[in-house]
Amino acid sequence: MQIPGHKMQYTLDGNGWAADLLGDTVRDDIPLQGGVDDNALSHDFLGQAEHLWARQVGADHCRFLVGGSSQGNITVIGTIADPGVPMAIDRTSHRSTQAGLVISGAVPVWIYPRLHPEFHLPIGMPAEAISGVIEQVNGFFVTSPSYIGTLSDIAGLAAAAHDRGEALAVDQAWGAHLDFLEGRGAISQGADLAVTSIHKALTGYSQTAVVSAREGRGFVRRSVIDRWVDLTATTSPSGTLMASIDATRVAMVRDGRHRLDLLCEAVREARARLATVPGLIVLDDANAGCSVDPMKLTLILAGTGVDGTVLGNTLFELGHGPETADRDVIVFTATVTDDPEWIAQFADLLAGMIDRMRGPARPIVPVAVWQVSPEVVVTPREAFFSERKRIPLREAVGEVSAEQFCPYPPGVPLLAPGERVTAETVEAIAAAAKVGRVAYNSDPTLETIEVIDAI
Ligand SMILES: Cc1ncc(COP(=O)(O)O)c(C=O)c1O
CATH class of the missing domain: 3.90.100.10 (Orn/Lys/Arg decarboxylase, C-terminal domain)
Incomplete structure (x- = not known):
């Protein structure tokens, strides 16, 4: 006689109480304890899966999270910060970093990404963003990729942070795929802590994220990371959610990396195709002033006269909605679930729509x-x-x-x-x-x- 999650049987062969409401909705819910593993976690399936993920991303420690990268950000800020002590943090970071600051009591010293002089969009941070901080701070926190796909110089930032004897934490929520592209992940480039949403750029269940660390560099300690993860974690994690992180890793190792290479090539070609559309600017490594996530298609529409919100809504109606759109900028994300051939067709579709919707060119209004x-x-x-x-x-x-x-x-x-x-x-x-x-x-x-x- 146990709670439904523990006996993993909600509706007795689909005929029990409220089966019409609950049956399919909770069908895949398997707890970690007393589900994926036994109640004492004696097989340590989670520990093994975390160890394999850490090895994949070049970390020496990682923890699976079911509170999203929001929980991850609180965890890494807590790990590097101290109450009442300044830490340097990117003011364009996600709202969850504010929770990390509230809980840890750290005093933020804000750092700002450079803005592109023509596009007024945030450019990835160079190493000077850290060496330029004059205050004595406990640790640095930056977000890369940004929401529009611009990438910071993580290797340079990590070296600059380490020169000052401090850790670098990276919110890589949008860049889980980068860990499967040789040398592109934050940890492999020198960061001490990285947070990635597995449900964004990869295929984890909603809410899934990972915090990874390189303790061996001497700037963070596994015991402190664990303390913060355990402080912020539920004691009833979903085994289904956590297993989806492990399944994602296996799928990526099996043939996902190859697929990512094909998709990056497809996105490169789509960018080249769209760059031929008069008035359209396609953000890339050459014009952004920094590297750009190879899976992002970020388009600046002002020169075409097309309203990005109207284009975005039309695309939603067609079933191909963008990740985000405002009047001047529209952002699309390719993921491993897309077909490379589809990316080429999508670029043609977009080019045609922009031509049909075009109007007088206008200046870009900063957001x-x-x-x-x-x-x-x-x-x-x-x-x-x-x-x-x-x-x-x-x-x-x-x-x-x-x-x-x-x-x-x-x-x-x-x-x-x-x-x-x-x-x-x-x-x-x-x-x-x-x-x-x-x-x-x-x-x-x-x-x-x-x-x-x-x-
Ligand atoms: C940069 C960034 N960090 C963290 C988060 C939080 O991620 P999650 O929704 O997995 O909690 C988001 C969510 O959109 C984000 O954009």
Whole structure:
């Protein structure tokens, strides 16, 4: 007599209680304990799978996560940070890094990606992004690939961090496939910690992620990583979810790497095809000012006059929606589940649609989320635990925000707890809400904001 998950039998041959609702929905739910393994985890299947993943990515330790890269980011920030001590962190990183800062109590020293002078998009960070930090900090955290696919110089950044005696952590949430391309993964390039979503660029179940580490370089310790993973993890992990990480590794080792090579070639050809479309800019290693994820097709539409949100919606109706789109920029991701031949057909389809939808060329309007450069008044942790009051957002200029306003995608906060509200931020929030979802603030109407009371 056990709970349904433990006896792994919800509906007694499909005829039990609420079988119409629950049967298919929970059919694949197998817990780790008392499911994939026995209750005492005596076969250590998870440990073995983690060991094999670590070997694959060039790490000497890794942990499977079912709380996504969000949990991974909290874990790596906790691992390198100390309460009340500065750490250097990329301000265009995902909203979950704010949770890492709140829980760890670290004081962020924000670093900013360079912006492309014409495209106004974030370019991958060079080593100087670290050597230029003048403060004494505990560790560095950067995001690469960015949401638009730009890649940072991880080898240079790691060397610069290590010269200062500090660890480099990389949010590689969008780049799990890079670990299967020779020498392209963050750990193999010298990072001490990397977080990857297996459910994004690869084929893990939703929620799956991995945190990998190279303890041998001497900048992080496995016991600290484990402490943070165990602090943030559920005690009832899904064996199905975790097994999907292992199955992904096996599939990639079997023939996925070869398939990735074919797909990278297909994306290269698609970029060349689309670069012939008048007015269209296709982001690549030559024009971006940094390397670009070989599986991303990032198109700058302003010169074609096409509205990216309209193009994106039309593509959704055809079943080929983009990863993200705003008026001027549309981003597509190829993954191992796509056929290389399809990528070529898709490039032709896109070229034809752009030609049919074209209009007068217009200048590229910078997207606010990539340009944020806030005045930080108190740390995210102080702001999170402060007394707050609710006031109209339009009257909040000059106040200090107690909450996050986060356009999703890309999940980078326009305004974060502890930052001064400016007239530009208020305008940017309204503009972001017109074209998409602004999330994680307490008032869904965006009319009001919680600010710190009596600072
Ligand atoms: C750069 C980046 N890091 C972390 C995350 C969080 O990933 P997850 O959804 O797996 O928690 C995201 C999600 O979109 C992301 O874009």
